[in-house]
Amino acid sequence: MGVVVENLDLFWSGFLRTLLMSVAAGVIALLLGTVLAGFRVSPVPPLRALGTGYVNVVRNTPLTAVFVLVVFGLPQVDLTFQNYVLAAIVALSVYTSAFVCEVVRSGINSVAAGQAEAARALGLTFRQSLGTVVLPQAFRTVVPPLGNVWIALVKNTSIAGGGFAVADIAFYGPSIIRDNPGSALWVFAGVAFFYMVITVPSAIAISRIERRTAIVR
Amino acid sequence: MRITRYAAALAAAGVVLAGCSSEAGDQAEDAAGNTVDVQEDVEFEAGTTMAELAEAGTITVGTKFDQPGFGLVGPDGEPEGFDVEMAKIVAAELGIAPEDIEWVETVSANREPFLQNGQVDMVVATYTINDARKEIIDFAGPYYEAGQDIMVAAGNPLGVTGPESFPDIRTCSVNGSTPAQYVQTNYPDAQLTLFGEYSQCAEALRNGQVDAVTTDNVILTGLVAQSDGDFELVGNAFTEEPYGIGIPKGDDEFRAFINDTLEEAYESGTWADAWDATAGAITDTEAPEPPAVDRY
Known part of the structure; x- marks a missing residue:
């Protein structure tokens, strides 16, 4: 336990970077995923195919492979991220948005068809009816699965620190263990603790939001 | 430069082919013959680690699986490299044939816990000897000095x-x-x-x-x-990284035994043969002068 306290400054700076990656990738993935879900239910076949193709390719790719492609693959087409935090945010956003898309799409499908039909009858366009009538109801039903995606995302950021040059919480583990041989279990316990500092309050917040937004049927 | 490298690769392929052409039963013997003969009748003082391992007829060795020339697992699933040969030399002296060695992958972070928990009997994994590590485990060797x-x-x-x-x-x-x-x-x-x-x-x-x-x-x-x-x-080494064989803390008899075995291997030339067959073959370098064993 002493080894965690002694290295609190490292854990803290890693914690801030983990939080930055999680929030940035979370916001981007939520926006991108929602747009993709819109594509998947849109009346335009090419857009539907694009959404479906994206989900099927990205959701079935291991996150580490996505990282390798972004960090080492894009530079080969002259697109180099000078900042590895930025590269990590891109990889995490690309990956997570596929999951967000499916969650939001399931929410859209849970909204009674009559709602969309009524919106159309009032003369709203597809985009208007989706944005003002369907999505607000859809999001209320998908709070728990979106929370799952968020918590998975927070923990997925550790791939960036574990192997892709981002100094996050997971990153400092190996060097602290190197400097304190025999302390591996405590160091990993410390790593787990700092992730839980993000995930446990998130879980509590999610269940609050869930209660507040629940639709009484 | 490139020609010699191809020549080395061809020579290595030749060794492999020679191994294939022999009888299946002889194959493992041939591989062991590259480095050292397995001792037949071994006897150790009762109660020592050596006696236990010789009695069991098997030894669990932690090594790297991703280090070309030192410990690399190929398509056949068997690790090969200079570290692997060092472990085979020690095992042979215990009367354990190479095929009876159980290989466990160790990475930098789990080498000490594996030794402390007894999950491996020894670790040969480009393992730099240093004082912090010596506080919780012991090192035989060094058997190689990198920089x-x-x-x-x-x-x-x-x-x-x-x-x-x-x-x-x-x-x-x-x-x-x-x-x-x-x-x-x-x-x-x-x-x-x-x-x-x-x-x-x-x-x-x-x-x-x-x-x-x-x-x-x-x-x-x-x-x-x-x-x-x-x-x-760049070719300008600026640190000394003595590679040792990690063993559980306090087993002085086992440590002395491994040190003796290494010194024998230095003298008999099996150490240099091991280098030529592994790290020396891919880097195209002569076997260096073996480092002096440190009996602390």
């Missing part, structure tokens, strides 16, 4: 000369490794990128995302040999 060096793109475009260049270049190493620690401690203003594996550093160097890769010279020579002439070694 930290720098790898750059072919032609050395930035004129890297040695560690004094670190502040001016973007350097890559592996997170949690001792070479990374050396740079962080001695050149705090160096621009250091830390990936999870050396192969990733090599990829970053190829892409121009970093200017140099630093770690032990034996690891770098393996990467240079695989790079098709894209990389070169």
